[in-house]
Amino acid sequence: MSLLKKCLVAGSVAFIFAAAGLAGGYYWATTPVQLASPELDVTLKPHSSLRRVTAQLNQGGVPVSPELFVLMARVLGLQGQLKPGNYAFKSGVTPYEVLQKIARGDVNEYVATIIEGWTLQRMRAELDANPALRHDTLGLSDAELLQALGLPEAPGGNAEGLFFPDTYLFDKNTSDLDVYRRAYRLMQLRLNEAWAARAPNLPYATPYAALIMASIIEKETGKASDRPLVAAVFANRLRVGMPLQTDPTVIYGMGPSYTGRLKKRDLQTDTPYNTYTRRGLPPTPISLPGAASLVAALNPGASPALYFVSRGDGSSVFSDTLGAHNKAVDQYIRGQQ
Incomplete structure (x- = not known):
């Protein structure tokens, strides 16, 4: 950095923290960060808030004060300009330089993050909207996507569930076909690993x-x-011939007609994915499962439970009998004690 540029940076940073009443802020912003190693890469995920960016920096070995980093970004008006990607940092970099690098988008590689539980449709929308990719799959059907990838046909041309949700790094103008191909291979790897270690x-x-x-x-x-207990319930139901009766499959089968709330008639309307009207598994996956769900499916918990109901806090109550299940429903769904 030239002497003139250093002076300009020092003056602007000093003004920022003086205006905020933080005398030590200038020293912090212009003092080199103690990196976890002399050179390292940190990946910032898409759709990250400013505070999530600071968390990812710290987790990646670039320790910055969350409070001061957030303040500096906001005063400089850069809080909405931080760009996802893979960033390279070297010893001697200051918090101010870290912020400027991320705001410029001076990336080592670009990034796309696919979340566990997304549908393939949601994944495709995410990749279609990524400005760093070349969109060679735009407008293709799922069956045509598989054909373009040179992959085997899926049931009914439905490619749901075949791509592993993860964070993928790539160079600018990489074909989106490359991301799909890598996600498919990773799903095959994780699925085969879980299958090889499956319970009897x-x-x-x-x-x-x-x-x-x-x-x-x-x-x-x-x-x-x-997860292992949910897996046990569904495995137990399959063994005794009970319908799975799981709402997410019904919702998936409804497609765009689902408006955010299931009604009794939805549970009674037959589709290939309605596990209330049909026994056994639906014809295809209904989402992109992560590694933990793959492991749980193939290593269910040792439980005789046939029922479960949500407590409303993310956890569930598991029951062996219909009577116990109905009591749990009364307590957690109907609000009765």
Whole structure:
């Protein structure tokens, strides 16, 4: 950095913190950060708030004060300009320089983050909206997408569940086909790993059937400790011939006609995905499951439970009998004691 530029930076930063009444802020903003290693990369995920950016920096080995970093970004008017991507940092970088680099989008690589539980439709919308990708799949059907990737046909041309939700790094103008191809390979790897380590006597004949179950578990609970028990309930139901009766499959089968609330007639309207009107698994996955749901589907908890109901706080109550389940429904759904 030239002497003139250093003076300008020092003056602007000093003014920022003097105006905020923080005498030590200038020293902090212009003092090199103690990086976890002399050179490192940090990935900032899309749609991250300013505070999430500071958290990702700290987790990645770039320790900055969340309060001072947020204040500096807001006073400089940069809070809405921080760009996702993979950033390279070297020893000697200051918090001010970290902020400016992220605001410029001076990335090492670009990034796309796919979230567990998203549908393929949501994943495609995310990649279609990524300005750093070349959009070679735009307008293709799911079946045409698989064909473009050179992948085997899926049931009914439905590619749901075949792509692993993760954060993918890429160079600018990379084809979106590359991201889909990597996500497919990673899903195959994770699914095959889970299948190889599966528990005995599961009611799934193929890895694809387990993938369908994992996609349901992903939508039924976000609580890690509940996943194996949810998996146990559904495996137990399959073994005894009970319908799965899971709302997320009904919602998936409704498609765009779902308006945010299930009604009794929705549960009674037959579709290939209505697990109230049809027994067994639906024909395809209903979401993109993560590794934890894959493991849970193939290693259910040791439980005889056949029922569960949400407490309303993200956790569930599990019951072995219909009577106990009805009492739990009264307590947590109907509000009766």
